[in-house]
Structures are given as C-alpha cells and as structure tokens.
Amino acid sequence: MAWFKKSKAPIAPAEGKKVHVPEGLWTKCKNCQEIIYTKEIERNLNVCPKCDYHFRISARERIALVLDDGSFVETDPDMTSVDFLKFKDSKKYNDRIKASLKKAGGGDAVVTGSGTIEGLPAVLAVFDFSFMGGSMGSVVGEKITRAIELGLEMKAPVLVFSSSGGARMQESILSLMQMAKSSAALAKLKKAGLPFISVLTDPTTGGVTASFAMLGDLNIAEPRALIGFAGPRVIEQTIRQQLPDGFQRSEYLLEHGMVDMIVPRQELKARLSQILRIFQQKPAPGEPLPVPPVVEEAAPETAPAADTE
Amino acid sequence: MQFFLDFEKPLIELQQKIKELREYSSGTVDFSSEIKKLEKKASKLRDEIFSNLNRWQRTQLARHQNRPYTLDYIEHVFTDWFEVHGDRNYRDDPALVCGFARLNGEPCAIIGHQKGRDTKEKVYRNFGMPHPEGYRKALRVMQMAEQFNLPIFTFVDTPGAFPGIGAEERGQAEAIARNLREMAALTVPVIVTVTGEGGSGGALAIAVGNKVMMMQYSVYAVISPEGCAAILWNDGTLGPQAAEALKLTSSDINELDCVIDDVVPEPEGGAHNNPAEAAAQLKEYLVKHLAELQQLSPDGLVEQRYQKFRAMTRVNE
Numbered sequence: 249m250a251w252f253k254k255s256k257a258p259i260a261p262a263e264g265k266k267v268h269v270p271e272g273l274w275t276k277c278k279n280c281q282e283i284i285y286t287k288e289i290e291r292n293l294n295v296c297p298k299c300d301y302h303f304r305i306s307a308r309e310r311i312a313l314v315l316d317d318g319s320f321v322e323t324d325p326d327m328t329s330v331d332f333l334k335f336k337d338s339k340k341y342n343d344r345i346k347a348s349l350k351k352a353g354g355g356d357a358v359v360t361g362s363g364t365i366e367g368l369p370a371v372l373a374v375f376d377f378s379f380m381g382g383s384m385g386s387v388v389g390e391k392i393t394r395a396i397e398l399g400l401e402m403k404a405p406v407l408v409f410s411s412s413g414g415a416r417m418q419e420s421i422l423s424l425m426q427m428a429k430s431s432a433a434l435a436k437l438k439k440a441g442l443p444f445i446s447v448l449t450d451p452t453t454g455g456v457t458a459s460f461a462m463l464g465d466l467n468i469a470e471p472r473a474l475i476g477f478a479g480p481r482v483i484e485q486t487i488r489q490q491l492p493d494g495f496q497r498s499e500y501l502l503e504h505g506m507v508d509m510i511v512p513r514q515e516l517k518a519r520l521s522q523i524l525r526i527f528q529q530k531p532a533p534g535e536p537l538p539v540p541p542v543v544e545e546a547a548p549e550t551a552p553a554a555d556t557e
Numbered sequence: 558m559q560f561f562l563d564f565e566k567p568l569i570e571l572q573q574k575i576k577e578l579r580e581y582s583s584g585t586v587d588f589s590s591e592i593k594k595l596e597k598k599a600s601k602l603r604d605e606i607f608s609n610l611n612r613w614q615r616t617q618l619a620r621h622q623n624r625p626y627t628l629d630y631i632e633h634v635f636t637d638w639f640e641v642h643g644d645r646n647y648r649d650d651p652a653l654v655c656g657f658a659r660l661n662g663e664p665c666a667i668i669g670h671q672k673g674r675d676t677k678e679k680v681y682r683n684f685g686m687p688h689p690e691g692y693r694k695a696l697r698v699m700q701m702a703e704q705f706n707l708p709i710f711t712f713v714d715t716p717g718a719f720p721g722i723g724a725e726e727r728g729q730a731e732a733i734a735r736n737l738r739e740m741a742a743l744t745v746p747v748i749v750t751v752t753g754e755g756g757s758g759g760a761l762a763i764a765v766g767n768k769v770m771m772m773q774y775s776v777y778a779v780i781s782p783e784g785c786a787a788i789l790w791n792d793g794t795l796g797p798q799a800a801e802a803l804k805l806t807s808s809d810i811n812e813l814d815c816v817i818d819d820v821v822p823e824p825e826g827g828a829h830n831n832p833a834e835a836a837a838q839l840k841e842y843l844v845k846h847l848a849e850l851q852q853l854s855p856d857g858l859v860e861q862r863y864q865k866f867r868a869m870t871r872v873n874e
C-alpha cells in the first residue's frame with residue numbers, strides 16, 4: 249500500500265487548455281433547477297424549455313414580443329421621478345433614481361406608447377420590474393393615465409402589462425393617489441366603450457393589483473405568476489399560518505374567479521389579437537371603417553440581454 | 558377608561574392633581590388660587606407638548622384608542638341615522654359601517670371605517686381592517702346614494718385593508734380597484750374626511766372624493782410606518798424612522814398642495830379630549846364643502862373630481 253503515501257503533486261492543468269465558461273452562458277431555472285443553455289431559453293421567449301417557467305422579461309422584450317415589428321411609437325420616454333419628499337432609507341431616493349436610470353438607460357418603471365398587434369392599433373403600457381421593483385410613483389401613474397387618455401383620443405384599446413411590487417414608498421401619499429388617478433381614467437375609457445386588457449405577469453402585487461391591474465375588461469395572467477394584494481410575507485406575519493400551496497399564483501386566481509384566462513407567453517400575441525378583433529368597435533352606420541394610424545418612424549428596437557437572475 | 562400615550566403622561570398627571578385639589582376644596586379650605594396656577598401650567602404644558610410632536614407621536618395620536626370613531630362623529634354631526642348591512646354576496650363587514658342620515662335636515666349617505674374600543678369590540682370590528690365584502694357593501698351604498706341623488710360623506714380610519722387568506726380569495730385587490738373606478742364616476746358630491754389613520758389602499762377605496770379633508774392629528778400614507786420599516790429595513794420596530802420619512806401628517810400633506818382641501822383643527826390636546834367639540838368643528842367644514850359642491854351639475858362633479866386627482870403628479874419632463 250505504498251502508493252497511499254506517494255507524495256506526488258496533483259496533475260497540473262495543461263497551460264492554455266483551461267475551459268473558460270463565460271458569465272451568463274448557462275442559466276439555472278428558478279423553478280426546476282435545471283441548468284440550461286441561456287440562448288435556448290432566450291429562443292424560447294424566456295420560458296424554460298424543461299418546465300415552462302416564465303422568466304421575467306424587460307419592458308422592451310415584452311413590446312418586441314407583442315407588437316408588430318417597428319410599429320412601436322413611444323410616448324413620454326423622458327419623464328423622470330422627482331424626490332419631492334427628500335426620502336431617505338438606506339439610500340437616498342434621488343440616488344436610487346439615478347442608479348436605476350443608469351441601469352435601465354432612461355425612463356422609469358413603465359414604458360408606454362402605441363403600436364399595432366397583427367395590424368390592429370393599440371395603446372400599451374408595459375412595466376419593467378428591474379426598475380425599482382416596478383414600483384408605481386408619480387411617473388408610472390402619470391404615464392399610465394396618459395396612455396389611457398391616448399387610447400380615448402385614438403379610440404384604440406388599451407393594454408397594460410403589469411409586473412410590480414406596488415406603490416412606491418418613496419413618494420408616499422402621491423404614490424397612493426396614482427391608484428385613484430389611473431382608475432379614474434379607466435372609468436372614462438369604459439364609458440367610451442373601449443376595451444381595457446390587463447395582462448398580469450410575475451409578480452403583480454399591492455397598489456398596482458388594487459387599481460388598474462384588476463380592472464381589465466379581461467384579466468389575463470401568465471402561468472404561475474404571483475398575483476395578490478398583500479405580499480405572502482405580510483399575510484404570513486399577520487395571520488401566523490402557513491399559506492396553502494400555490495396561493496396567489498395565476499392558477500389560484502383563475503380558480504377563484506379573479507382572472508379570465510392563463511395564456512402562455514408563446515400564445516400571447518395571437519390571443520390578444522383574437523380578443524381585440526372580437527372587441528373591435530363596429531363603426532356606426534354611415535361611418536367609415538377605422539384606419540390604423542400611419543407609423544411615421546420605426547422606433548429602434550434594442551433588445552437588452554435577458555434578466556435571468 | 559384611562560388610556561394615555563407616553564407624551565401625554567405629564568399632562569394627565571397635572572390634570573389629575575387639579576382634579577384632586579378640586580375634590581379637597583370645601584367650605585373650609587380654598588385651593589382656588591392653586592388650581593388656577595396649575596391650570597395655567599397645564600395649558601402651557603399642553604401647548605409645549607403638542608406644538609413639538611414628531612411624526613411618530615402624531616401617528617400614535619391618530620391611533621389613540623379614545624379618539625372619536627365614525628359612529629361617534631355620526632352621533633354628534635348627523636340626525637336620523639340608520640345603518641344598512643351586507644354586500645348581498647357574502648356577508649356583512651363590521652369594519653366598515655354604511656348607512657343613511659341627515660345633515661342639517663338634508664338626507665345623505667355615510668360610509669366609514671369603524672374600530673373598536675375594548676378588546677371584544679376591536680376583534681368584532683377587525684381593528685378597522687375591512688375585507689372585500691366591506692368595500693363591496695360601501696360600493697352598493699354609494700350607488701344607492703347616486704340612485705336617490707344623495708351626497709356621500711366618508712370617514713377614513715383604518716390601518717389598511719385586511720391581509721388574509723379569505724380576503725385574497727375573495728378579491729381584496731379587485732374590490733378596492735373597482736371602488737376607485739366607480740367612485741370616480743359618481744354623479745353626486747363625495748366629501749371625504751380622514752379622521753384617524755389613512756392606511757393605504759384600504760383607506761383610498763372610500764376616499765376618492767370631490768373634497769378631501771384631514772383632521773389635524775390624522776395621518777395618511779401609502780403604507781403604515783411599521784410596514785414601511787419592515788420592507789425597507791427588514792425591521793418593523795423602526796416605525797418612528799419610517800414615519801419621519803413617509804411625511805404622513807396632515808401638515809405634511811397639506812404642504813403638497815394637491816391632495817387635501819382642508820385641515821380640520823382639533824380641540825386642544827386632540828379630538829379625544831373633547832369629541833363633541835371636534836365633531837362640531839368638523840360639521841362646519843362638511844356643511845361648507847357640501848354647499849360648494851351643490852353648485853355643480855352631475856357631470857360637473859365627475860369632471861371636478863377627475864381633475865382633482867389628475868393634478869396629483871410630481872414629475873420631471
């Protein structure tokens with residue numbers, strides 16, 4: 249048994265033969281824990297090919313997914329938040345805004361604009377969860393309200409794709425008021441007989457759920473998205489009980505009558521266009537058919553890398 | 558029941574002393590000069606305490622368990638009150654009281670959160686935290702008010718809508734959201750008073766008004782200070798710091814100059830020191846605002862309300 253005692257250095261890896269795995273080449277699925285080639289996930293619209301888990305996607309990716317190529321015309325891209333309360337937690341709100349702006353390359357937690365879905369004109373507001381957890385302050389509330397007002401003006405349906413932790417604490421009372429403001433605009437849209445479609449994606453909670461996100465003529469959810477009023481942690485702390493399995497997931501909301509349907513990402517665009525065709529307002533007798541607006545200039549579609557954390 | 562907050566203690570002790578001296582005063586001994594002196598001291602002390610309250614202390618005042626609640630204001634301000642119950646779907650929610658009454662003889666609808674004073678009633682009222690059926694009952698009454706062309710008065714005093722399994726199952730978010738949209742479209746005057754705690758969406762769901770007022774020592778915020786601290790610092794005991802950051806007092810919100818129309822002054826030492834006087838003061842404001850709103854047409858009311866909330870924006874562009 250002398251070879252147990254052999255003091256030989258381990259075989260050194262040959263120079264230049266070391267395998268370099270670039271950062272982000274592989275992604276671990278949060279649901280099934282499988283390690284998957286990132287490109288494969290991206291090709292599959294950021295849905296896990298093994299278990300169908302829907303990864304969170306950026307607002308720009310969502311727009312590219314839903315709208316016809318080059319049809320998107322963004323509105324209010326330069327609107328930014330103001331730290332009017334001089335709010336400070338571990339960081340100043342002003343610094344948070346700056347850091348998020350840098351990370352997201354402008355805007356705030358929602359991107360708004362108009363475009364076409366299989367040729368049908370629509371107004372869109374799409375949340376970006378990576379911008380301060382998609383939280384709603386004055387900017388988000390104002391952009392969504394303006395999007396609804398644009399829908400009224402264009403006589404076009406309005407679609408909101410939510411992904412948000414709720415109202416933004418850093419703007420305190422004014423964040424709360426955005427819920428009332430945006431919902432009031434929806435009252436006008438409803439009176440005008442225009443469709444409002446709410447698409448709930450992971451996660452949609454708090455003040456966003458408790459305002460426009462639940463007010464869709466149709467509420468559509470992505471599979472397994474967390475959707476609720478209070479966050480699961482808050483509920484557990486309040487009632488001191490373990491929450492049931494699948495609580496506050498899309499499937500649970502469907503069962504309890506809070507959403508109309510669950511639509512996988514791959515089928516979303518087709519389903520939306522199918523719905524919009526059914527809900528399209530018929531012109532009154534003698535009136536001409538509505539013509540989609542002419543898009544002047546295609547907005548540059550820069551699809552940033554998927555947020556696969 | 559004797560209940561007081563820490564910072565009220567020196568004042569309460571002084572008042573106790575005055576009371577004792579009064580009791581000792583009889584024909585033979587006269588303490589009237591001492592009593593006068595102490596009363597002067599008490600009034601000075603009260604001014605001192607109440608002019609220097611920090612935001613956390615004001616939050617505690619807003620939650621003071623002797624503070625007048627909706628049913629107290631109804632008793633003092635209105636006549637002919639009767640309560641109605643139930644959302645016609647699931648059950649009645651005692652955390653939100655709804656009914657009809659008269660203000661100076663004029664019929665009106667009333668909606669308000671209701672807290673309890675003793676433990677039993679607190680539990681019965683679920684600490685003023687409504688379930689979805691509470692908001693649906695409120696909506697039913699609001700739409701009835703519209704049907705009979707009655708103005709609506711709402712009184713806000715809740716830590717927030719209840720976060721629980723049943724509440725989620727029955728659509729807490731949907732119930733609140735629907736109220737926001739439907740209140741925006743009401744064709745009758747809606748006058749909102751935040752009387753105690755204005756806690757987040759649970760407060761807002763009955764607070765989309767043509768006029769919104771806050772009682773002097775009430776608070777109004779997007780989240781409770783404790784909830785805010787739990788999220789930001791992972792420590793719910795840091796409420797005092799969060800209260801400072803949230804700027805939730807009536808004076809803070811009045812400074813924003815777009816959310817509330819009036820701050821209703823309270824009696825010395827807060828509404829709980831003299832509920833009748835607090836109610837009388839509030840009544841003047843309610844009457845004043847109602848008279849103003851009655852000048853508007855139904856469409857004018859909807860538009861005024863829309864523009865009021867439309868203007869609540871602070872952005873850079």
